[in-house]
Amino acid sequence: MSNGYELDQLDRDILFQLQRDGRLTNVELAKRVGLTPPPCLRRVRRLEEAGVITGYRARVSPEAMGCGLEVTVSVEVSVSDLETLERLESTIAAYDEVVEFRRVFGTPDYYLRVLVADYAAYEAFQTNKIIGIPGVARVISQPTMKKIKVVD
Incomplete structure (x- = not known):
């Protein structure tokens, strides 16, 4: 990667789960990727600090905002x-x-x-x-x- 952070399979699993649902609790995320919560949280924070995770946001229906x-x-x-x-x-x-x-x-x-x-x-x-x-x-x-x- 250009930022020097090498992703392993656990990182990829975490990213996959967060892309599907960015509102997962750390406990639920850890369960889905087969970790306990503390190391899962450390990995997520490392991914954020390395710029791999660039943010979290709500997906809003364009139609609901009058942009159909x-x-x-x-x-x-x-x-x-x-x-x-x-x-x-x-x-x-x-x-x-x-x-x-x-x-x-x-x-x-x-x-x-x-x-x-x-x-x-x-x-x-x-x-x-x-x-x-x-x-x-x-x-x-x-x-x-x-x-x-x-x-x-």
């Missing part, structure tokens, strides 16, 4: 100067609607995952927030039809 439409957006840029690209990235990253933002090799240059209420909200987002950013050459939007598998 997910759109995958590809963005191509027409510039290559670093200053314009950094400004474009910081602008897009600041939008609440953008829940994932990746620069990729090749074409397109960026992929965004956008959550909004409906098609009208997406149209407003694209028209008012994305199209006018300096350097944006092309935007292709692909609304999600059905989620088959999602891994957080």
Whole structure:
């Protein structure tokens, strides 16, 4: 691993269980991985300190938050100067609607995952927030039809 922490099978089992349910008590986690609670807790703390476990969070239904439409957006840029690209990235990253933002090799240059209420909200987002950013050459939007598998 890049952080110098080598995972053994027990670490992997702990991570697997925590990914499935981050609210497990240490006692329940220890039982599931075949440890007693004190060494299990030490391992979890080591994984946290090493940066292997980067945090805990609640998964919230987008629909419950009024964001029932997910759109995958590809963005191509027409510039290559670093200053314009950094400004474009910081602008897009600041939008609440953008829940994932990746620069990729090749074409397109960026992929965004956008959550909004409906098609009208997406149209407003694209028209008012994305199209006018300096350097944006092309935007292709692909609304999600059905989620088959999602891994957080």
